[in-house]
Amino acid sequence: MAAALSNNSYAILGMVALRPMSGYDIKAFADETVRHFWAISYGQIYPELKQLEELELVSSEEAAVGGRQRTVYQATTRGREALEAWLSEPVESPMEVRDEMLLRVFFSDHGDPKDRERLLRATVKRHQDAAARLGDHRPKAASHGPSCRLEVLDFGIAFHRFCADWFSKQLRTSEEAGNHAG
Amino acid sequence: MAAALSNNSYAILGMVALRPMSGYDIKAFADETVRHFWAISYGQIYPELKQLEELELVSSEEAAVGGRQRTVYQATTRGREALEAWLSEPVESPMEVRDEMLLRVFFSDHGDPKDRERLLRATVKRHQDAAARLGDHRPKAASHGPSCRLEVLDFGIAFHRFCADWFSKQLRTSEEAGNHAG
DNA sequence: ATTATCATGTAAATGGTTACATGATTGG
DNA sequence: CCAATCATGTAACCATTTACATGATAAT
Numbered sequence: 001m002a003a004a005l006s007n008n009s010y011a012i013l014g015m016v017a018l019r020p021m022s023g024y025d026i027k028a029f030a031d032e033t034v035r036h037f038w039a040i041s042y043g044q045i046y047p048e049l050k051q052l053e054e055l056e057l058v059s060s061e062e063a064a065v066g067g068r069q070r071t072v073y074q075a076t077t078r079g080r081e082a083l084e085a086w087l088s089e090p091v092e093s094p095m096e097v098r099d100e101m102l103l104r105v106f107f108s109d110h111g112d113p114k115d116r117e118r119l120l121r122a123t124v125k126r127h128q129d130a131a132a133r134l135g136d137h138r139p140k141a142a143s144h145g146p147s148c149r150l151e152v153l154d155f156g157i158a159f160h161r162f163c164a165d166w167f168s169k170q171l172r173t174s175e176e177a178g179n180h181a182g
Numbered sequence: 183m184a185a186a187l188s189n190n191s192y193a194i195l196g197m198v199a200l201r202p203m204s205g206y207d208i209k210a211f212a213d214e215t216v217r218h219f220w221a222i223s224y225g226q227i228y229p230e231l232k233q234l235e236e237l238e239l240v241s242s243e244e245a246a247v248g249g250r251q252r253t254v255y256q257a258t259t260r261g262r263e264a265l266e267a268w269l270s271e272p273v274e275s276p277m278e279v280r281d282e283m284l285l286r287v288f289f290s291d292h293g294d295p296k297d298r299e300r301l302l303r304a305t306v307k308r309h310q311d312a313a314a315r316l317g318d319h320r321p322k323a324a325s326h327g328p329s330c331r332l333e334v335l336d337f338g339i340a341f342h343r344f345c346a347d348w349f350s351k352q353l354r355t356s357e358e359a360g361n362h363a364g
Numbered sequence: 365a366t367t368a369t370c371a372t373g374t375a376a377a378t379g380g381t382t383a384c385a386t387g388a389t390t391g392g
Numbered sequence: 393c394c395a396a397t398c399a400t401g402t403a404a405c406c407a408t409t410t411a412c413a414t415g416a417t418a419a420t
Contacts, residue, residue, distance in 0.1 A: 007282050008379085014289035024399050037284040041381055046401055068388045069399060080292065087293030091283050091304055094312075099277040100189050102219040104269055106334045107196035110262065111269030122273060130276075152288045155348060162344045166337060190407085206371050223409055228373055250416045251371055 005055075007093075010086045011038055012048050016058050017075035017083055023049055025072075032137050033149060036130070036156045049073055057082050101126070113178060120171040127164035131157050187237075189275075192268045193220055194230050198240050199257035199265055205231055207254075214319050215331060218312070218338045231255055239264050283308070295360060302353040309346035313339050 005013075011034065015026045023045045030040045052058040057079035063072045075083065101123045108116040134156045141150045187195075193216065197208045205227045212222045234240040239261035245254045257265065283305045290298040316338045323332045 006379085007285060010289070011285055014285075014292065017289070017292055022399070023401085034285065034288055037279045037281045038288075039278070039280075039380085042401075043381065043403095044379085065398090066389070071400080083289065084293045087286055087290060087301070088297045091286065091301070091308075093282045094308065095279065095281040095283065096221070097219045097277065097279050098221075099219040100275045101273050101277065102334055102337070103189060103193055103196075103216065104273065106216060106220075106330055107192070107199070107265065108269060109330045110196065110199055111266045115270045119269070119273070126273075126276065148288055148291045151352060152284055155284070158348060159344070162341070166340060170333060188407085204371070205373085221408085224373075225375095225409065226407085247370090248417070253372080 005082070005086075007038075008040065008044055009048055009052060010083060011040060012045060013052055013057055013075060013079055013083055016073045017080055020061075020072045020074040022063075022070050022072050024070075033141075033153070036134065037152075052079070113174075117171065117174055117178070120167050120174060123167045124164050124171060127160045127167070131160035131164065134160065187264070187268075189220075190222065190226055191230055191234060192265060193222060194227060195234055195239055195257060195261055195265055198255045199262055202243075202254045202256040204245075204252050204254050206252075215323075215335070218316065219334075234261070295356075299353065299356055299360070302349055302356060305349045306346050306353060309342045309349065313342035313346065316342065 011030070012026060015021055015029060021029065023042065026045050026049075027040065027042060030038070034040070049058065049060075053060055053073070056076055058073045059076050060071050060073050063070045101119065104119055105116075105123070108119060134153060138150075138153060138157070141147075141153050193212070194208060197203055197211060203211065205224065208227050208231075209222065209224060212220070216222070231240065231242070235242055235255070238258055240255045241258050242253050242255050245252045283301065286301055287298075287305070290301060316335060320332075320335060320339070323329075323335050
């Protein structure tokens with residue numbers, strides 16, 4: 001019995017269910033779509049594609065262009081069924097966040113108030129930049145009309161804007177307090 | 183030369199800079215404060231405390247109660263300096279999110295629309311619950327007046343409320359579309 | 365008595381990234 | 393010609409969790 005499929009397996013299976021893709025394509029597509037809540041690296045993609053093929057959930061086709069190697073994968077009927085089954089199962093793991101900035105903010109009264117403000121400013125900027133980067137992909141994602149992909153992208157944009165606004169407000173409060181004190 | 187300190191080292195150092203704590207205390211405190219953006223397990227805490235002690239950034243004291251073992255750690259002056267230095271350094275790693283729900287939402291048009299709605303409902307509930315759980319800790323966190331700890335807690339609450347509201351809106355849109363179609 | 369909690373610790377497993385190797389093609 | 397990009401792949405590494413071992417004390 002092969003190892004049970006992980007969420008990563010389904011992430012990759014889902015990609016090749018959208019349209020035929022090579023490992024390289026999957027990485028590029030993932031980086032501009034799911035990266036902000038589900039990062040994937042080559043070290044996961046290529047071995048996973050092989051496993052999915054063994055399980056006959058995807059099929060592969062050689063599609064070399066000249067001497068440049070290229071293997072394109074697509075989901076099989078069984079693969080689509082497995083994907084559908086996964087979508088009907090209850091979600092197991094909660095959202096996990098790891099944020100160095102929040103960790104520093106948490107301890108920031110142990111340091112210089114100037115550093116704290118610098119930190120908040122950097123946090124605001126990071127979230128603004130993240131929102132902007134996601135926004136760049138929006139026209140492309142929207143070109144096919146409404147979809148789950150667009151929905152999730154819009155969530156990402158709204159999410160980072162929310163964070164930027166929230167820390168922006170904290171920064172203003174912090175600066176005002178500093179002005180009164182200084 | 184010892185390995186450079188990781189963010190995890192600073193997380194633990196920061197805890198024992200707040201007040202003397204045992205490894206067990208650190209775990210409990212972390213679980214009700216930083217857990218929502220920086221999870222820590224015993225497998226990290228105990229070895230890290232030893233490393234920090236070797237570097238003389240924390241000191242330990244035996245504080246057994248009866249036959250029950252207990253080692254309490256606190257930050258040394260050098261430890262506090264190291265913490266301050268860390269807080270003045272630029273942040274390296276970006277916020278990382280891993281969310282199985284979003285991954286499923288992303289692919290949810292491959293499945294049954296009913297499953298999609300169930301998924302959205304579960305997502306809303308999870309975020310509501312997360313906000314409520316964090317809210318439970320608020321009175322305790324607020325009892326010492328405003329602080330970075332309270333600030334970060336409030337961010338967590340606001341963040342999960344934002345997510346709950348956002349997906350709640352998506353769910354309504356989804357349900358309306360379903361009613362028109364059916 | 366028994367269960368929950370306090371308390372420390374580690375080995376093994378898991379999950380994921382990084383860095384590298386290899387080589388073709390395209391665009392400047 | 394050189395850099396960027398396309399393309400595949402893996403070994404080593406890193407971070408983190410899980411599961412377990414051990415044993416005391418407090419609460420029911």
